[in-house]
Amino acid sequence: MTRILRCVLVAASLMTGAAAAQDPAPDPSVGAVTNLPLPRYVTLKTSEGNARRGPGLTHRIDWVFTRNGMPLKITAEYGHWRRVEDSEGAGGWMHYALLSGTRSxxxxxxxxxxxxxxxxxxxxxxxxxxxxxxxxxxxxxxxxxxxxxxxxxxxxxxxxxxxxxxxxxx
Incomplete structure (x- = not known):
């Protein structure tokens, strides 16, 4: 019985190793959602945009950007959310609909x-x-x-x- 259990454990570890070899670690230089380069620059396309503590509406607002056309740097992606920062490093997570690929x-x-x-x-x-x-x-x-x-x-x-x-x- 011990021998059967040991064989199952060995087989399971081999399968896990094979799966890991097929699934390489994500590339931190590109966004997990868009596959675009990180970091990259975008602009705020509204006159007001909330930067939240985390990627979702349930997270508290840490910062509010209030300049339409303001350049922001995207440093991470999660679903429809982008982590951004301004020229002074202030920022947080913003919904992608508030951002534009137009450059400023x-x-x-x-x-x-x-x-x-x-x-x-x-x-x-x-x-x-x-x-x-x-x-x-x-x-x-x-x-x-x-x-x-x-x-x-x-x-x-x-x-x-x-x-x-x-x-x-x-």
Whole structure:
């Protein structure tokens, strides 16, 4: 009888090992739900969005974002919920319907210069104060073209938040 029990345990452990070999650990660099890269940037598509302690309506609200178009960074996914954070690291879980794939950036420099071309020697066409939000048009490795209230110019990535350091957008 002991021998039969031992055979069953060995068979069970072999099956568990085989299942584990077939089911690799999830890749933390992509979302479990969307299979999109993590982290990634999105924008708030409403004028108010609740960030909750956990992924569900039963979790308490920790933070309320109140700027339509504000860039947010998605760091995790669970069902219809996305864990987001702002430029200061504040955030929580938000329902995906409150977020848009449209890209924006937040000016982080006290007074940033936007240039006519993606280099510091080109003419300054616009200046933007800290915390101004603009729509991202395109980015190369060091510069992004930003639209602020109908005006456009190139801004150094060092002066904004909402785009990855090595991210290129067409």
């Amino acid at each position: 950036a937040l000016v982080t420099a006290d007074l940033a210069e936007l240039h006519s071309r993606p280099n510091a020697d080109s003419a300054v066409v616009l200046k933007a104060e800290k915390d101004v939000i603009g729509a991202l048009q395109e980015c190369n490795i060091d510069w992004c073209r930003l639209r602020i209230q109908g005006e456009e110019g190139w801004i150094s990535k060092d002066d904004i938040w909402g785009v990855g350091a090595d991210e290129v957008l067409d």
